[in-house]
Amino acid sequence: MPKIKILSEDLVNKIAAGEVVERPASALKELIENSLDAGAETISVEAEEGGINFLRVVDDGSGMDREDLAMSIFPHSTSKISKIEDFDTLLSYGFRGEALASISAVSRFTIESKQNGEREGARLHKKTDESNSWDIEPSACAPGTSVTIADLFYNIPARRKFLKSVGTEYLRLVEVITQAGLLRPDSAFSFTYNKKKLFDWKRTPDWRQRVADILGPGAEDMVGCNSGKYEVRVGGFICRPTSGAFNRRKQFLYINGRWVSDYRIAAIIKEAYGVNMPHDRFPVFVLRLDMRPDWVDANVHPRKIEVRFKYTEQVYRCVYRVVQDTLARSGLLPVAGKVVEGDTSAEEFEGPRFVSLQSFPIFEKIFSKTQFSQNVFRSDSATPGITEGGSGRFICKVIGQIRNSYIIAENNEGILMVDQHAAAERVLYEKLKSRVSQDKIQNLLIPKVLHLGASEFSWIVENLPLLAESGFVVEEFGSGTVRILGVPYQLSRKDPGELLLEVTKDVLDSDWSRLGSLEAKLDHLYKIASCRGSVKFNHSLTFPEMESLLGDLERFNLFSCPHGRPVSVLLQWQQLEKMFGRI
Template structure:
């Protein structure tokens, strides 16, 4: 990254640490955005179980542990480097990307504004794990042995410890954890085949067994959104033109004063689409009172080649 020196008029390359912190401003907004990025990495690793541990709303600790494929000793030095990824290698890969993450920026950005520890094992032998640490600076490519079951644990401590201005803008512990829980909720609704655990200050908040049957899915929705949601929702399924839409839509009698229970997924990726939200509102316009919002959990499946996920830093929007 380069910029024009305002004093000398000359262009110089930014210090890697500063470049990472600037990039972190786009990816790392608060503890919930860190949680989202780490969970997406765990999903992409093929995990069957993902555990999220939070302390003090995420300001003190965000830890995500999975049982995925893990990272080998030789690859670990690159895990915290910018633009290092195992998910794409060419423009063609980007045009049909199916993984949740692909830019190779998240861990580098997070490690530039926190004390990050990554322990991973790509072997079945739990004695074969490896550890790498970064504390708000460029990655120290020193890998040390650390026993760990197959999979990966990422611990993010003291978020924004070296950027006091950003840490000052964090809200109360309750508010920050509410955002973390929402990030967890969205991901848990995206993958019913994965077992999920969320803890806050060592107390279990959600413990969700895997299950892809209709009954198991409804149980998970009830756990995450409340029994009232599933008791007042109807399952829909439509397929046409290479598109498949399925999910649950609430009855008009079960509406909300806020649009806080509207979930839309494209090929398993949670996205925010104003056009979809508007279309659903229009469908309810004659049966909802003014100021009320419908509830829904909808899944759209289509060919990844016709979806552009590289339009927003946080990948919340697609085209």
Template sequence: MSIRPLPEILINQIAAGEVVERPASVVKELVENAIDAGASRIDIDLEEGGARLIRIRDNGCGIVADELPLAISRHATSKIASLDDLEAVATLGFRGEALPSIASVSRFTLASRRHDAEHGAALQVDGGRVGELAPRAHAPGTTVEVRDLFYNVPARRKFMRAERTELGHIEEWLRSLALARPDVELRISHNGKPSRRYQPGELYSELRLEQTLGEDFAGQCLRVDHAAAGLRLHGWIALPQYSRASTDQQYFYVNGRAVRDRSVAHAVKLAYADVLFHGRHPAYVLFLELDPTRVDVNVHPAKHEVRFRDARLVHDFVYRTLKDALAQTRAGISGEQLAARGTYDQQSPGVAPAAMPGAGFALARGPAAAVTGGPASWAPRQSPLGLQVADATSAYAALYAQPSPAADAGALTADFQPGLPPASGDGQVPPLGFAIAQLHGIYILSECADGLIVVDMHAAHERIGYERLKSAHDSMGLAAQPLLVPLTLALGEREAETAEREQATLAALGFEVTRAGPGTVLVRSVPALLAHAEPDALLRDVIADLREHGHSRRVDSARDELLATMACHGAVRANRRLGIAEMNALLRDMEATERSGQCNHGRPTWARFTLAQIDRWFLRGR
């Protein structure tokens, strides 16, 4: 068979196979073009889930009438002109393939008018066959109409799903876009009926969070904004207690472009590892900003993926930023209180504050009057009950105090003086309040400023011990234990090359490794704390992580798992009777311990019941 050039229509249809997967792909390409044209309002009209009709209207800059035929030709674009432009792409679209690809598999109409033009123009394309350019009345902006998608490619049309399924894919992509561009108004209709409207607002405001992900997420998320090493990460991460059974609320953007990146997803998963219950997934909306020359967006036909020049740096930056943000979720601090506290500054070593505008953490929203001041201050509130909080806690202390040695009795007397809050001389009530009783030897009951706190004492003590053990080991570093007889480990050739290349990294983790052959390494030392925890399997996992992510937390995770087990065995058990002083000491430790809102396994350690909630139980005030 002789070699011959392909017909232009067939070339476009082959390109459509890469660019146009389903109606949602068409909506994505056309709406991104509208945003690149500077549109502030975009109307999306759909019929039969986009299979019958997709119409995108915008109020952007429009297209010159003479350039309409050029707009539907392959590799024609106004967004790049040189290799330098391609290496620093700042627009959502840039390939110049979308319009001709879509037009080759549909009945396509492109109509547009520049703001300075007297009238618009339109061009029709039927399955790749271009019609004549004709004048048309049109408001400033552009309208693209796509009818009967895949009508001339029956094999592709058969793979389309049900109308509801295709519409769901379109709505999900528009939700993702709405989060990234809250300054653009989006109006969506389906089968002639308005279905959704995203009202415009300020960039990165909480309005779009509520419109897209609901009030639950908006009320239980932590605002993150941190910059260092030429990178800036900002957005919202859900508190650990707001977790999902799937990854349906995970949105990540690079320079405003929604992408999927395994390295970043891995970094987020590691950051939540200590606070999330097994089998659950975090929710987040995160925006990473960096110099466009440090990221390659031209690695996927549909622009779903990117490639970072410094992938290891990005991974570590995302992990450390989120890990430090989640460390602020201490017990006793509700979402609203975190919001009212303001911003947590997180300065990176060697980075001047001026280089990180707005850096820090703050909760996204909540009543501004809930708490004011710094981390060590609480706003006292008078209980609706007749007794002052201090009087009530003193009374309960006397009622539930157990016979104890003189030292313990002295401590109780000092802590619970009549008329004064225990351990406080200024009338302020700590976040977890003051202990009043122990329930069934499992839970601590505490009276706080606005209701009742219930604490799982074993889970809370487990987290406190775990964090102390981690801090102690972090201060000492990972000690290496030499092996009397070096361990010979058989690996694949690429794994052995990774081990040889990453010798310094492995040494910092406690492994002394030298290459002994094409697929063999000698292990001369292992982490001392994990010497009896199958170090050969652990080393294989570490090398696999270094190959895939350029970073590994396997050793730290294995160490943390061992320390968590130690902390669990050392924590107070059920049915152990605690005195009031011991319970209060545990509450104060919880308030001072990072991540104390969850135990080592991700279970909650405490719960708050406000007086308003308790009043509803008993129908008070009705």
């Protein structure tokens, strides 16, 4: 009895589907690419519960007749290629003919299509969940194609349980629509989630306007690049050196119109900025690289998100030179302390300077013997200069502030150096956590209307109840827009729109999806809000402000910031006397 068998067609399709359809967003990507290949000018996406229970894509493309519709769900059935040489001229998104076959194998799948000029369309669906036979019947659908996916992975429970939370899958759907919308301003995109329309990006000839509509505030200041001097044409938009992001989430790269993930090109773009961008920041860019189709191999990844180049070195060199030349022409590369003259208005560039006190021998001794995480605010006897204030009793005498960043004070134990941002951040964090019981919300006299990028808007709308619980009273106010009605009382001095935008971006940059409980999410929000809403480095403080901050630290008995870094360093009197040889 032979042990090796030929697998059934149904099992083969389910196995293959695991490579192409990893999650709802994978299916959405394939369907949107099919729509664009069909010449669609309008693409509408509807989803519920992260796209797991329901996902629909409707377009006004060329559509299919009854015979093509019946063939479309068979593996490796495609209209894009017919022979291996076609890869040398391939410009379409799809070419393998795997997408519809894979999706239909792991979901309750329905597709309707109609060609322009035809009297009626056709509808294709499975007869039963268990069978591999399909029914095709007339349909009164509009011209174009509509694909509906219900209960993804219903027949592969092991695969379904490995999907992430509904919120995470929802954000992945937004990423896919964003990737398509950024490149194709010639097509309109709308997104309806849980029966609520979130985005409606109209067709526009202005690519910069589409980028601004999707990426939100700050995108208008991106620098345009379009160079055909090299072997590769590079076009799109790059950020200014001072506008880098804390992660790579807003890096969008397209090769011959296809979105790809290429960390090497991303690294080369960062290298082109040189020392002009802080080392912990990443360039924001939307770039399209166009070259001869036979220079690119798109058939190296099941989901077509990676490519290989025939002339890798030339492509990388072209990208580097175009980005650097664009920055130079825009007056954004300083040379010998001055800005390069360009054909656009130049602006002064000031990069951050980092000076380490530990690089000086005298401070090496101090830092090697300093004491961290001790209650330096406690003393058994009175300290000269004690004052009484509304925030508690001060046990330190404030001497002053250095570099507009550190508070210097003294008490009976020694000289106290306080990181003003870390200290203010921890105090604000404690006050925000206690807000729930105090119920202190500052209602805005004039509500603040805030226009957002796609990702930020999606997250806020999905988390309105959580924001309200943390003190941010926000409501949806149209596509891509929210209205802020109130903020936590402790944050009322900061611009509410700027604050909410900064908090939202930081949340999206974090491991938000890993936070399970409501308490963990609230705590994470409080940490981010306290960081964004507290006193910053290089900010001058008055003596009363410094005394108030130290008083709050003493009152709350705090030793570290919400991230675990120490807020203060104590140089004991005995250490100081030893350093000067007095003992």
